[in-house]
Amino acid sequence: MREIRQGRYVARLARGPGDVARAQALRAEAFLGTAGGCDADAHDAACLHLLVEEARGGRLVCCFRVLLLEDGAGIARSYSAQFYELSALAAFEGRMAEMGRFCIRPGLTDPDILRVAWAAMTRLVDEHGVAMLFGCSSFKGVETAPYLDAFAVLGARHLAPRRWWPRVKAPAVFRFAERLKRHKPDPRQAMRHMPPLLRTYLMMGGWVSDHAVIDRQMDTLHVFTGVEIGAIPAARARLLRALAG
Template sequence: MTAQPIRSVQQARRLITEVTRDPARIREAQELRYRVFSEEYGCDLGAVEPGLDADQFDSRCDHLMVSDSSTGTLVATTRILRSADAALAGGFYSEGEFDLSTLLNNTGNVAELGRTCVHPDYRNGATIGLLWATLAGWLDQHKVDQIIGCASIGMSDGGHRAWRIARHLQDRYLSDNEFRVQPRRALPHLMHTSHENRPVEDIPALLRAYMRLGAKVCGEPCWDPEFRCADLLVMLQVSQLAARYNRHFMRQPA
């Protein structure tokens, strides 16, 4: 069933949000994702069609979009895959990177969040807060209990930063045992550990947002050779989202 567009407007910031499965709009999301991800991870993402970050999950997902109403430009996007649609797609995207069997046996209605990106010129509280507000409305509408998703850390330094951040997050935000996952491609362990004692100040923005909203890290990182990054599987209890969203995003400046 095609999702009905859900729209809201924030006039002061000229941002419009919608949730859609329209193929033309999905293509815009794929173009934005490619521009952002290829630059940040320094690779072509294994793109089948040049300039597009696309896979078999896109047509099964609801896509959350934030656009600048003054130009019509798409400035932020993420996608959500419901359990029923995941079954039609052959599973969740993250099942290609992690064994989720233990986690899925201990959760209620699960949805997967993925491919979240924001145009560099719009990386501010207004854009990110509006994206999360739209997500919160979608989760309430579909009675979702938990959201899961892969959050990436670049490995341009060979993996030292990824291990340092992963260890820091595991120390502070590790999930209970019943929600642990196992990576299908373990991140290679490093022989040199001189970077481990450096302060952890460069956690990616998406991971910081997840942690502020109460997410848990569900185990060891997975190596994603296509994106040249390390992925952590994170899980967020939706019941905690509303209060934490209000606390961390509603008062942020544009």
């Protein structure tokens, strides 16, 4: 994938171990609150790593990794499969990509960072003929109370199609679709507490599991998230491809 330059930012693939180490350090800061640390696991070696840097100075502001799969038969190798029972998706016949460890440098709120990141992801999807994008979308912390409105909206409007239904596998989960059936959410509060990555998935017609995994190691609540590329609304697809160039 050739690099993408937009405004203040450049998106590109990692070029070697040094770039991967920079991404792992940013992940440690974003997810674990550890400056100078390293968030690494066995999945890193099988993934492409995308970096978004400031064009002037090269500071890393965002990163994520991508695992490419020829079809659903390989989904057991994904990071998500540790936490969700994904046997239904093993029947998916097209190419798949797992987007993981997405993070933006703490304290940065420029929406152009997310736009450039999605431009890079769009180009990667098109270049590799990906038919489904999936991953875990994380809410900060493991307390559910701040996110009840967001979870109620997910349960009411955005659950996965039954043919791809992710089932419970993790030992600690919050079954929000069942628990919040009678909860009347405040739409403004729901969107305020919806993670930016998840908001983008939903705007593309994405869907989620009916439960959130309580991941105390990463200090997050996360939901399995998927979107079939062919189901993305035409206007949204045109916008993403225009960003990708």
